[in-house]
Amino acid sequence: MPRGYEDLGEYELNCPNCHIHILSIIKAAESSQIQKFQVICPKCKDESFITTVTGEVYVGSTNEEFVIVDITTSVVESPSWYPGSLNEEKTYLKHKIEVSYENSK
Numbered sequence: 001m002p003r004g005y006e007d008l009g010e011y012e013l014n015c016p017n018c019h020i021h022i023l024s025i026i027k028a029a030e031s032s033q034i035q036k037f038q039v040i041c042p043k044c045k046d047e048s049f050i051t052t053v054t055g056e057v058y059v060g061s062t063n064e065e066f067v068i069v070d071i072t073t074s075v076v077e078s079p080s081w082y083p084g085s086l087n088e089e090k091t092y093l094k095h096k097i098e099v100s101y102e103n104s105k
């Protein structure tokens with residue numbers, strides 16, 4: 001946990017297929033930033049459900065078997081006419097997290 005941050009809640013990213021816990025996202029500071037996280041399962045390559053966190057976060061592997069390889073971040077803006085988007089969700093950051101599975105341990 002970086003200095004100056006506090007633990008405001010933990011969000012788990014799990015594989016819906018393998019039923020394994022892959023990563024945890026710790027909300028570390030309040031802000032209006034909406035962030036959506038999705039992790040690719042290192043075992044079956046399936047994608048986890050999308051977890052939405054509003055605020056600043058700390059992403060970490062809780063299991064040393066899983067190592068973060070890459071995080072691809074994109075800014076998503078819903079068109080203003082899009083009826084399904086809540087106002088506060090019109091612009092958000094989407095993070096796609098790739099992890100590798102260290103099978104040797």
Ligand SMILES: [Zn+2]
Nearest residue numbers: 015018041044
């Ligand atoms: Zn899986």
